[in-house]
Amino acid sequence: MWARQHEESDRLTREITRFALRKFGERIYEAWQDFNMRADPKPLEEEADERQIFMPYFLFQWNPDARRNVTRAQGGVVARWYMLERTKQLTAMERMFLDQATTQPLSFYEVVCNEPGERVGVRDVLIGGETAVVERSGSKDLQPGDLLFAQIWHEPKLCVFGSLAPIRIPPDKKIEVIELRKKLKKKVAKQNRYLTPDDLLRYADLIRATYLDIRDRLFLPPVLCNTDSDPLLFHTLTFRVESAEAAFDALAPLAVGRSREELLDDAELDENGKLREVDIDWIKEGNGKFKTLDNTILGHLKISEELVTAKVNSENRAKRLRKEIEKRLRSAVRHESTVVQTLEEIRKNRPPEKAEEAEQREAEMAAMLRDPEVKKQLQGVMQKQVESWVHQKIPALGGRTPLEAVRDPDGKEMVEALLLDWERRDEMDISPHQLRPDIRALRRLLNLAPRLS
DSSP: OHHHHHHHHHHHHHHHHHHHHHHHGGGHHHHHHHHHTSSSOOOGGGOTTTHHHHHHIIIIIOOTTSTTOOOTTTOOHHHHHHHHHHTTTOOHHHHHHHHHHHHSOEEEEEEEEEETTTEEEEEETTTOOEEEEEOSGGGTTOOTTOEEEEEEEEETTEEEEEEEOSSOBOGGGHHHHHHHHHHHHHHHGGGTOOOOHHHHHHTHHHHHHHHHHHHHHHTSOOOOBOTTSOBOOEEEEEEEESOHHHHHHHHGGGBTTOOHHHHHTTOEEOTTSOEEEEEEEEEEESOSSOTTOSEEEEEEEEEOSSEEEEEESSHHHHHHHHHHHHHHHGGGEEEEEEEEEOHHHHHHHSOOOOHHHHHHHHHHHHHHHHSHHHHHHHHHHHHHHHHGGGGSOBGGGTTBOHHHHTTSHHHHHHHHHHHHHHHHHHHHOOOTTOOOOOHHHHHHHTTOOOOOO
């Protein structure tokens, strides 16, 4: 039955596509703009994978004359014209396909179970309810927790994906879908009812906008940040000073928790015992990201006979440190230059590492981790940092800590999504000698059920 209906559906899709290109071919780029909700999307020719979700939109949902008022009866303009021209030739099965394609909403579905190559069980994140969908090729790589942006057709005795976005959305993006669900619930709250499929049709643009936002950000390069949540941007500041000793006296207090004697232990002195060169870490008490750490190293300073060279990893820290240095040394210091580099520029300019050096470093790490006591100590430090996460204010949770978020159903679902994504990434990391956190401990701290395999 699945094979017969699948073949008939493909045949109908090919036929209506030829019809659409003949009747509306010159307007396909207009539809592409409408789908992407922007006047200048990437060229359709460069987005081959995205045709998988765009073409069903063009054939069955797109309506340039009433984009915000597509109802169950209307469907899309292409489908309506096709049915008008072929009304006497359409078979019962073709009518059923066209009805499903033009009336079933798109939604976000979470994979709850999977039989690769056979079927996948999904739950509608927006309106609830589980469906077993017959899916051959698309189910091969799916895992529980994956999110799909799709339309489901309810055919006789089976359900299939009528359209399916080409990307497998990772679990942590479920937070955005939950936020969307909250918006939709708020829109129907005055009517004192649950969300329905009709609501998903009514707010189809808002739902698609969420998909587009997730899609676009999935392909952006990651933004690396320091412990202050500042984007990484490496600054080297150079200052001219009158003497190394005067600079050291003024700047030594920046190394909070380190005595003058400790800082001078590794200093370089001239033959008269006068300070020639010394390194100072810029340190503050506590750590905003890892509560188990006593302090945070914000930057590094090298004081030589007439120069102070400071290195920090963000623009904000560069501004703060320059202000501190100029405040402490006053007229005895003059800023000479600031060089800014991205991480990519640093990597590009770094001399290539020799193979034997990399092998030696790997061997040293392996030898260190073979010591049970060392490994246990490092694992303990890492686990404390990981468990401190439950007390941190997480932007994705609206500034709440995970302990606060799990107190309401939506927040609990968001935390579960973050943990599942964390576990996934940890399992994908197959680096040798990798120390792995125990995420189960986080679930216990949050009173959440263990992850099902």
